[in-house]
Amino acid sequence: MxxxxxxxxxxxxxxxxxxxxxxxxxxxxxxxxxxxxxxxxxxxxxxxxxxxxxxxxxxxxxxxxxxxxxxxxxxxxxxxxxxxxxxxxxxxxxxxxxxxxxxxxxxxxxxxxxxxxxxxxxxPLNPPTKQEPNEFTDLVQAAVGNNPVQDVVLSSVTKKLMIRLADSCDRSVLTNLKVDPVALLNADNSGRVKSLLITMKGSPESQPGYDFYSRVFAPWSGIPEDPVTGSAHTVLAAYWSKVLGKKIMTVFTSTPLKVGDWRRAWMVLSCCL
CATH class of the missing domain: 3.10.310.10 (Diaminopimelate Epimerase; Chain A, domain 1)
Known part of the structure; x- marks a missing residue:
């Protein structure tokens, strides 16, 4: 065949x-x-x-x-x-x-x-719910070390855990994180988490301006780090839209995207051979 x-x-x-x-x-x-x-x-x-x-x-x-x-x-x-x-x-x-x-x-x-x-x-949008950080202490430590964390939320539908770095962090903190996929697997094998999103607030006033930044790790599914993922943004867009009070956002993973949410999330994206 x-x-x-x-x-x-x-x-x-x-x-x-x-x-x-x-x-x-x-x-x-x-x-x-x-x-x-x-x-x-x-x-x-x-x-x-x-x-x-x-x-x-x-x-x-x-x-x-x-x-x-x-x-x-x-x-x-x-x-x-x-x-x-x-x-x-x-x-x-x-x-x-x-x-x-x-x-x-x-x-x-x-x-x-x-x-x-x-x-x-x-x-579809997948709004996450706020979690007690101490429920995921080992996973947070494995992901971001001792860097300050502002929020930990979970989308139980998609099993995506999102860690928001504190607004006091420079973007380089997110960029320079060395996340060990084996350490993530060892930190949580409960089945509650299948993907880890690390995000932080952007600076729309800067040039170029972005509303938020993110990185995505999914070693539980055999993906050490995903360079840019649409499914993660069904959680990220839902969270940041509520926090920022915006319906249209410009965001940065490894590739800039524009995302928005009405009753559903939509993304204006392109595809290249």
Missing amino acids: EIPVFVLDAFTNVAFKGNPAAVCPLMQELDDSLYQKIAAEMNLSETAFITRTNPSDTFATGSKFHLRWFTPTTEVNLCGHATLASAAALFLFEKNINSTLMFETRSGLLAVTQQKDGYLMDF
């Missing part, structure tokens, strides 16, 4: 930047073990598998597809950059004729709309 594989860089318009994802459009479902082996072979943070919901559709004519995401070690419930890459692969290489593509996923129905300068991705 021949399986087509496209590798695209999402969240960027420059080759070899952003976050790479592998995309496999499949004419039929495969065994789960084969999905996992392919993802392990690709060894990217996520490999996406697209299948048709209607057997009479083609990848050029269909507007709704099934979509699943696998890391090198496990299947995940939500992945932003691989969703964007999946839509881009259908638009660019399969010449899909529709302006909007819908994906049936573990996280519900997700939409990506083709626009003149990129793609608009509609993602």
Whole structure:
């Protein structure tokens, strides 16, 4: 059996930047073990598998597809950059004729709309709840050491724990953190946390100005650090929108993004081969 594989860089318009994802459009479902082996072979943070919901559709004519995401070690419930890459692969290489593509996923129905300068991705918000820092003492220590922490929140839906560094911290504190993925795994194996977000308030007044900065670590899913992740921003955008009182934000991971939230989170993003 021949399986087509496209590798695209999402969240960027420059080759070899952003976050790479592998995309496999499949004419039929495969065994789960084969999905996992392919993802392990690709060894990217996520490999996406697209299948048709209607057997009479083609990848050029269909507007709704099934979509699943696998890391090198496990299947995940939500992945932003691989969703964007999946839509881009259908638009660019399969010449899909529709302006909007819908994906049936573990996280519900997700939409990506083709626009003149990129793609608009509609993602659900996952507001986190405040936690007692002492519940995650070992994990916080492993992640940020003795640097001051202003907030610890958890999205129980996505199992993403977010640590907000104190506003007194310089951005270099976040940039220079040396986070050991093995130390994170050893600090928490309860199953409550599958991804760790470290964030801090930005300076919109500066040039260029950003509302917040973040880094994302997910060794529990075989990803030591994710360069830029859409699913993390369903938590980050929900948190910072409330804190800052803003609906549209410009943020920085390893790649600048614009995110906003109405009833759902949306991201204006681009994808580059």
